[in-house]
Amino acid sequence: MSYEPLASDFYSYGSLLTEREQEALAALRAWLERDVRPIVNDHWERAEFPMEVVKPLAELGVLSYAWDETAPFENSAVFRGFVALELARVDASVGTFVGVQNGLAIGSVATAGSDAQRREWIPRLASGEVIGAFGLTEPLSGSDSARGLRTTARREGDTWILNGQKRWIGNATFSDVTIIWAKDEADGQVKGFIVPTSTPGYSATKIQGKVSLRMVQNADITLTDVAVPEELRLQEAHSFRATSAVLRQTRAEVAWSAVGTAIGAYEGAVRYAREREQFGRPIGSHQLIQDLLVRCLGNITASLGMVVRVSEMLDRGEQRDEHSALAKAYATARMRETVGWAREACGGNGIVLDYDVARFFADAEALYSYEGTREMNTLIVGRAITGHAAFA
Ligand code: FAD
Numbered sequence: 001m002s003y004e005p006l007a008s009d010f011y012s013y014g015s016l017l018t019e020r021e022q023e024a025l026a027a028l029r030a031w032l033e034r035d036v037r038p039i040v041n042d043h044w045e046r047a048e049f050p051m052e053v054v055k056p057l058a059e060l061g062v063l064s065y066a067w068d069e070t071a072p073f074e075n076s077a078v079f080r081g082f083v084a085l086e087l088a089r090v091d092a093s094v095g096t097f098v099g100v101q102n103g104l105a106i107g108s109v110a111t112a113g114s115d116a117q118r119r120e121w122i123p124r125l126a127s128g129e130v131i132g133a134f135g136l137t138e139p140l141s142g143s144d145s146a147r148g149l150r151t152t153a154r155r156e157g158d159t160w161i162l163n164g165q166k167r168w169i170g171n172a173t174f175s176d177v178t179i180i181w182a183k184d185e186a187d188g189q190v191k192g193f194i195v196p197t198s199t200p201g202y203s204a205t206k207i208q209g210k211v212s213l214r215m216v217q218n219a220d221i222t223l224t225d226v227a228v229p230e231e232l233r234l235q236e237a238h239s240f241r242a243t244s245a246v247l248r249q250t251r252a253e254v255a256w257s258a259v260g261t262a263i264g265a266y267e268g269a270v271r272y273a274r275e276r277e278q279f280g281r282p283i284g285s286h287q288l289i290q291d292l293l294v295r296c297l298g299n300i301t302a303s304l305g306m307v308v309r310v311s312e313m314l315d316r317g318e319q320r321d322e323h324s325a326l327a328k329a330y331a332t333a334r335m336r337e338t339v340g341w342a343r344e345a346c347g348g349n350g351i352v353l354d355y356d357v358a359r360f361f362a363d364a365e366a367l368y369s370y371e372g373t374r375e376m377n378t379l380i381v382g383r384a385i386t387g388h389a390a391f392a
Contacts, residue, residue, distance in 0.1 A: 001026040006089075008263045010301045013308050014082065021079040024072075025086060028060055032090040040091045040215065041353040047214040051174070053094055054128045062087075063102050064126035066249075067110055069118070077311035081256035088260025089267070092363040093215035095257045100170045101125060103250035105132025108179045112192055112242040114235035121177075121194065133175035135166040135195075135221055136243060142168075143376045144391075145181075146190075146240045151223065153182040153191055160193060160233060162201075162226040168370075172197075172204045172219035179234070180223065181243055190243060192234035201226040212366040244321065247371060252310050252324040254371045255331035259303045261367060262335040265342035265360035266296040272346045272355055283345070292341045299334040307331060322384035329377035332368045339364045 003022035005014040014022065036053060043050050057063055064070035065080050087095035109121045124130040141148035151164025162182050172178055180195045195202060204219040236242060270293060273284030283289045310327040313319040339361040343350035350357050368374065376391075383389045 001030060006263065008266055008297065008300055009304065010297060011305070013078075013304055016308065017076070017079055017082065020073050021075055021082075024061065024075075025079070025082055028062065028083065029086050031056055031060060032086065032094075036094060037090050040093070041356075041359060044093070044214045044359055045353065047208075047210065049093070049097065049171075049174075049215050049217050053097075054131070057094075057098060058126070058128035062098055063106070063128055066102060067106060067122050067126060070123050070126040077252075077314040078308055081253065081307055081311045084253045084256040085260035085263070088257040088367075089264045091215070092257060092261045092264075092360065092367060093213050095260065096170060096213055096216045096366075099250060099253060099257065100134055101128075101132055103253055104134035104170075104246065105175075105177070105179055107246045107250060108134060108192055108234060108237075109194070111245050112234040112237035113194075117194070117235060130176045131171060131174060133169050133172040133178040133219075134246075135169045135172070135178045135180045137166060137168045139165055139167045139220070143373060146244070149181065149183050149190060151180065151182040152185050153193065154185045155230075158230045160228045160230065162193065162195070162223045162228060164223050166219075166221035166223070168207070169204070169219050169221055170216050172221060173206045173217040175204075178202075178204075178221065180221075180226075189238060190240040192237040192242060193228045194232040194234065195223075195226060195228055196232075199226050199228065210366075211362055213363050216366075248319070248321050248324050249314065251328040251371050251377070252307065252314065252319070254367060255303070255307045255310070255324070255327040258328075258331040258335040258364075258367050259300060259307055261360050261364050262296070262300050262303070262338035262342075265339040265357050265364075266293070266300060268355060268357035268360070269293060269296065269342035269345040269350075272349065272357070276346075276349075289345055292345045296338045296341050299338045303331040303334045320384070322381045325372065325377035325380035328372060329374045329381065332364075333374055335364050336368050 003026040005012045061072040106125045125132050136145050154161045178195050180193045181190055184191050201224040204221045207218045273289050276283045306327050310323050342357050343361045346357050349355045379391050
C-alpha cells in the first residue's frame with residue numbers, strides 16, 4: 001500500500017520515514033478511514049467506546065510498536081509519533097485508548113518492570129488479550145501527584161495492601177489490569193502495582209457527563225484493602241522518578257496527538273470552506289476565511305516540526321523531561337487555537353458532529369489538560385531554564 005503525505009503535512013515531514021514505516025502508516029490510515037471514521041460520531045454521542053477497534057489495532061501492530069519484543073518491525077520514535085497523529089486525525093478517543101494501552105500501561109511495565117514482568121505482560125497487552133489502564137490521578141491530587149498521592153501501599157509479608165481512590169482513569173471501566181501508583185507506608189516512596197481488576201476490594205465507576213473525549217471511558221476507582229502479591233509490584237519502580245520516566249515519553253506522544261487533532265479539525269474546515277457558498281461564492285474564496293485556514297496551517301506546521309525533533313531526540317537518547325514538556329505545552333496550546341479557528345470557519349455547522357469539526361473542537365480540551373496541564377509543563381520547562389522550581 002503506498003503512502004501519500006497528508007496535504008496538511010505541508011513541509012512533508014512524513015518523507016523522513018522509512019519505506020516500511022510509510023507502508024504501515026498507509027495501512028493504518030486506510031483502516032481508520034474505512035472502519036473507524038464512519039462510526040465515531042455515533043459512539044461519541046452515546047459516550048461509548050467501540051470495542052471492535054481493539055483487535056484490528058493489535059493486528060496492525062499499533063499496540064506494540066514501541067516494544068522490541070512484540071513490534072512487527074524496528075521503528076523510530078518519529079514513526080510512532082506519526083501513528084499517534086494519524087489516529088487522532090480521525091479520532092482522538094481512539095488515539096487516547098492507544099496512548100493508555102501502549103504508552104502508559106505497557107510503558108509502565110517496560111520502564112519499571114523486571115525482565116520476568118516484561119516477558120509476561122508486554123506480549124499480552126500488545127496483542128490486546130489483556131486491556132490495561134494507568135491509575136495515578138486521585139480526587140484530591142492531580143497536578144501535584146509527585147508529592148500529593150494519598151493512596152497507600154502497606155507490605156504484609158509477600159503481599160501488599162492497597163487503599164485509596166483514583167480519578168479520571170482511562171479505559172478503567174473495562175481494563176483487566178490497572179497500574180496503580182501508591183505511596184509505600186514504610187518509606188513514603190511512590191511504587192507501582194499491576195492490579196488485576198477482579199481483585200476483591202477494587203471497584204471502578206464510569207465518570208458521566210463529559211463534554212470532551214466522550215468515547216473514552218474514564219473511571220473513578222476505589223481500592224479497599226486490595227491485596228496484591230509482591231510479584232505484581234513493578235520491581236524497578238522505587239520512587240516517583242519511575243512514574244516520571246513513563247510520562248516523559250507519553251507526553252511527547254500527546255503532543256503528536258494534539259497535532260493530529262488540530263489536523264482533523266483543519267481538514268474538516270478546508271472541506272467546508274471549499275463547498276459552502278455565501279454571497280454567491282465559496283466561503284474559501286473570502287480573504288478572512290483564508291486567513292483563518294492559513295493560521296491553522298501555520299500552527300500545525302510549527303508544532304509538527306517541534307514534535308518531529310523531540311522524537312528524534314528520544315531515539316538519540318537526548319530527550320529530557322523539559323523537552324517533552326515544552327512540546328506538550330506548545331502543541332496543545334496551538335491545537336486549542338486551531339480547533340477554535342476551524343470551528344469558526346464552519347459557522348453554526350462547526351458545532352454539530354456531521355461536519356467533522358465539532359468533535360475535534362470538543363476533544364481538544366481533554367488533551368490540553370491530561371498528562372500534565374499547560375501550566376505544569378510550563379513549570380517543568382521553567383525550572384530547567386532558570387534553575388528554580390516554581391511549583392508551590
Ligand atoms: P488540578 O491539578 O486540580 O489543576 C486545576 C488547574 O490548576 C489547572 O489549570 C492546573 O494547571 C492549575 N494548577 C495546579 N497547580 C498549579 C500551580 N502550582 N501553578 C499554576 N497552576 C496550577 N490520570 C491518570 O492517572 N490516568 C489516566 O488514564 C488519565 N486519563 C485522563 C483522561 C481525561 C479525559 C482527563 C480529563 C484526565 C485524565 N487523567 C488521567 C488525569 C489528568 O492527568 C489530570 O486531569 C491532570 O493531571 C490535571 O489534574 P486535575 O484535573 O486534578 O487538575
